Amino acid sequence: MSAAAEIIREPRDSILRRISDVLTAHHGFYLFLLLLPPLLWLGVVYLGSLFALLAESFFSIDDFSGVVVRQPTLSTYAQLFQSANFAIIERTVALALAVTILAILAAFPIAYYAARYARGRMKAAFYVAILMPLWSSYLVKVYAWKLLLAKEGAIGWVFDHIGATPVLDAILNLPVIGGPALSTSYIGMVLVFLYLWIPYMVLPVQAALERVPGSLLEASGDLGATPRQTFWKVILPLAAPGVVAGAIFTFSLTLGDYIVPEIVGPSSLILGQVVYVQQGTAGNIPLAAAFSVAPILIMGVLLTIAKRTGAFDAL
Amino acid sequence: MSEASPVAAVSFRGVQRHFGAVRAVDGVDLDIAPGEFFAMLGPSGSGKTTCLRLIAGFEQPTGGEISIFGEAVSGVPPYRRPVNTVFQDYALFPHMNVLANVCYGLAIRGMAKTEREKLGREALALVKLSGMERRRPSELSGGQRQRVALARALVVRPKVLLLDEPLGALDLKLREDMQGELKSLHRNLGLTFVFVTHDQGEALSMADRVAVFNEGRIVQVDAPEEIYERPRTRFVADFVGSSNVIEPATVAQWIGAARPASLRPERVSVLLSGSPISAGSICLSGTVAEVLYHGAMRRIEADTTAGRLVAAVPAGDAPAVAPGAAVSLAFPRSALHLMDAP
Numbered sequence: 119m120s121a122a123a124e125i126i127r128e129p130r131d132s133i134l135r136r137i138s139d140v141l142t143a144h145h146g147f148y149l150f151l152l153l154l155p156p157l158l159w160l161g162v163v164y165l166g167s168l169f170a171l172l173a174e175s176f177f178s179i180d181d182f183s184g185v186v187v188r189q190p191t192l193s194t195y196a197q198l199f200q201s202a203n204f205a206i207i208e209r210t211v212a213l214a215l216a217v218t219i220l221a222i223l224a225a226f227p228i229a230y231y232a233a234r235y236a237r238g239r240m241k242a243a244f245y246v247a248i249l250m251p252l253w254s255s256y257l258v259k260v261y262a263w264k265l266l267l268a269k270e271g272a273i274g275w276v277f278d279h280i281g282a283t284p285v286l287d288a289i290l291n292l293p294v295i296g297g298p299a300l301s302t303s304y305i306g307m308v309l310v311f312l313y314l315w316i317p318y319m320v321l322p323v324q325a326a327l328e329r330v331p332g333s334l335l336e337a338s339g340d341l342g343a344t345p346r347q348t349f350w351k352v353i354l355p356l357a358a359p360g361v362v363a364g365a366i367f368t369f370s371l372t373l374g375d376y377i378v379p380e381i382v383g384p385s386s387l388i389l390g391q392v393v394y395v396q397q398g399t400a401g402n403i404p405l406a407a408a409f410s411v412a413p414i415l416i417m418g419v420l421l422t423i424a425k426r427t428g429a430f431d432a433l
Numbered sequence: 434m435s436e437a438s439p440v441a442a443v444s445f446r447g448v449q450r451h452f453g454a455v456r457a458v459d460g461v462d463l464d465i466a467p468g469e470f471f472a473m474l475g476p477s478g479s480g481k482t483t484c485l486r487l488i489a490g491f492e493q494p495t496g497g498e499i500s501i502f503g504e505a506v507s508g509v510p511p512y513r514r515p516v517n518t519v520f521q522d523y524a525l526f527p528h529m530n531v532l533a534n535v536c537y538g539l540a541i542r543g544m545a546k547t548e549r550e551k552l553g554r555e556a557l558a559l560v561k562l563s564g565m566e567r568r569r570p571s572e573l574s575g576g577q578r579q580r581v582a583l584a585r586a587l588v589v590r591p592k593v594l595l596l597d598e599p600l601g602a603l604d605l606k607l608r609e610d611m612q613g614e615l616k617s618l619h620r621n622l623g624l625t626f627v628f629v630t631h632d633q634g635e636a637l638s639m640a641d642r643v644a645v646f647n648e649g650r651i652v653q654v655d656a657p658e659e660i661y662e663r664p665r666t667r668f669v670a671d672f673v674g675s676s677n678v679i680e681p682a683t684v685a686q687w688i689g690a691a692r693p694a695s696l697r698p699e700r701v702s703v704l705l706s707g708s709p710i711s712a713g714s715i716c717l718s719g720t721v722a723e724v725l726y727h728g729a730m731r732r733i734e735a736d737t738t739a740g741r742l743v744a745a746v747p748a749g750d751a752p753a754v755a756p757g758a759a760v761s762l763a764f765p766r767s768a769l770h771l772m773d774a775p
Binding site: 331334336338339340342343344352356 | 516522528585
C-alpha cells in the first residue's frame with residue numbers, strides 16, 4: 119500500500135495544465151475561444167458575401183454603357199417578373215420539385231433497409247455504395263451519364279436489344295419532359311440530378327430512421343396497427359425531419375446547379391445557368407444577384423410551409 | 434389454479450425459440466390461468482423475455498405451440514392478438530401527446546374521436562394521470578411514462594396484459610408504490626397479467642404464481658411461498674433470495690438423506706459460543722467472516738464445518754459480533770429443505 123502510494127505522484131504542474139486551470143475556471147472565455155473561428159468564418163466570409171450579394175441586387179445596370187449604377191432601386195427585381203425571366207424561375211422550381219420528390223421515393227426504401235435491417239458488413243457496404251459516387255469528379259459523372267443517355271448510348275442499346283425501342287420512343291414522345299434523345303430531355307436531366315443528389319437524401323433519412331427505436335414499431339403493432347398503418351402513423355412522422363433535411367439539400371442543390379443543365383437536357387436555360395450567364399458574358403451583376411436571391415426566398419417559403427405542417431415536431 | 438378453469442389464458446406446449454445455435458427458449462410447457470397475476474422470473478438471458486415476446490407475437494416459436502384462450506396463435510401477427518404489452522422502455526410515441534398515445538389503439542380500430550378521447554381520459558384517470566392529456570412524453574417523469582404506457586395498453590381491453598420489466602427503470606420508492614398499484618389494478622380489472630422480471634422480490638410480492646427460468650427452461654412454477662420455502666433445485670434456492678445450500682454429504686450426516694438442502698438465512702440463529710441450545714436443533718460452531726447491516730436485518734456470514742453459512746438476524750436481536758468472533762449457528766432440522774439432486 120505504502121509502496122504504491124510512493125509511485126503514484128501528483129501530476130506535474132506544467133504550463134499546459136495551468137492554461138487548463140484558467141479555461142476550466144472561466145467557462146465563458148473557453149466557449150468564446152472555441153466559437154471564435156467559426157463565428158469569424160460565418161460572420162465575415164459567409165454572411166458578409168451574402169449581404170454583398172443582396173446589396174448588389176438592389177443596384178441596376180446602365181443599358182448603354184453596361185456600367186453598374188450604384189443607386190438603390192427595385193428595377194432589377196422587377197425584371198425577374200418579365201415573362202421570359204419568370205418562366206425560368208418556374209421551370210427551375212418545377213425541376214427541383216420533381217428531383218426532390220423522386221429522390222424521396224427512391225431514397226426512402228434504401229434508407230429504411232439500411233436503418234432497420236442492414237447489420238455489420240452489409241451496413242459498411244451500404245455506406246460505401248451510397249458515398250462512393252461522391253468520391254469521383256462531378257463533371258466526369260455528368261459526362262458519363264450523357265454517354266449513357268445519348269441516342270446511341272448504353273440505355274438506348276439495351277432497349278434496342280430487348281426489343282423495347284417503341285417503349286423508349288413513347289417515353290421520349292411525352293410532351294414537355296420528352297425530347298429527341300434522353301440526353302437532351304428533362305427526363306435525362308432529372309435522372310442525372312437524382313443520381314448526383316441521392317446520397318444527400320439517403321443519409322439524413324437513414325439517420326432519422328435509425329433514431330426510431332424498434333420498440334415503437336412493436337408497440338404500434340401490439341396496439342393493433344398493421345405494418346402499413348405503422349408506416350403512416352409512426353415511421354413516416356418520425357422520419358419527417360430527415361426527409362425535410364434531405365429535401366432541403368436536393369431542392370437547393372438543383373435550384374443552384376448550372377453544370378448539369380449545360381451538359382444534359384434541353385437548351386432552355388434554368389436558374390443557375392442564367393446567373394452564370396448574367397454575371398459572366400452579359401456582365402449584369404445586379405440581375406445575376408437578383409436571380410440568386412430567388413432560390414433563397416423560395417427555400418424560405420418552403421421551410422415555413424414545412425414548419426407549419428409539423429414536419430419538425432419530432433425533432 | 435390452472436386446474437380450476439378449463440381453458441388456459443396462455444398455454445405453451447413444448448415451445449422452443451432458437452436463434453441459430455442459441456436456444457433462447459428450449460422446450461417450455463406452461464399454463465397461465467385466466468385472471469392470474471403470473472411472473473416470469475430469471476436472470477438475464479434465461480428466456481423469460483423471449484417467452485413474453487412469443488406471447489405478444491414479436492417472435493415466432495421455432496417449435497411447439499402457443500395458444501391464447503384456446504386459440505393457437507402460430508403465425509398470427511401481433512396486431513391480431515388479444516394481448517397488449519407494456520414495454521420496458523415504455524415505447525411511447527414521441528410525436529404524439531399523452532392522450533393521443535393512449536388513444537392510438539382505439540384510433541387504429543376506427544373509433545370516432547370524441548368516443549375514443551372519452552375512453553382515453555378514463556384510462557388516464559385509472560392510472561391517476563388526469564390533467565396530463567396535452568403533455569408530450571418527453572415532458573413526463575419515468576413513473577408518469579410508465580402509467581401512460583399502462584393506460585395505452587389497458588384502454589384497448591386486452592385479454593392478457595404483458596409487462597416487460599415494468600418497474601425496472603423506476604427508483605425504489607416509485608417501485609414500491611407501483612407494485613401496490615399494479616396489484617390493485619389487477620384485482621379491479623380481473624385481467625390476466627403476465628410480467629417479466631429479474632427481481633425476485635418483485636415477483637414474490639406481486640404474483641399469484643412464479644415461473645423461475647434458467648437457460649431457456651422453466652425450473653419451477655409455484656406460488657411465491659412454495660418457490661421461496663421449498664425451492665426444487667439449487668438454482669432456484671440460490672436465485673430466489675439468498676439461500677444457504679448444504680452439500681449432500683453434510684445433509685446425509687445430519688438427517689440421513691444424500692441430497693442437497695436449502696436453508697434460508699432467516700431460519701439460522703446466531704448465538705455467542707457457550708449459549709444453551711434447544712433440543713432438535715442442529716448447532717455448528719463457526720467464525721464470523723463478515724457482518725453486513727441491512728436496516729431491519731443484520732447478515733452475518735460465518736465459516737463452519739458445513740462451509741460458509743449466512744444468517745439473517747433481526748438487527749435488534751443480533752449479538753454484537755465482529756469478524757473473527759467465535760459463534761454458534763443453530764437451526765431446527767425442519768428448516769432444512771431437501772432439493773432435487775443436481
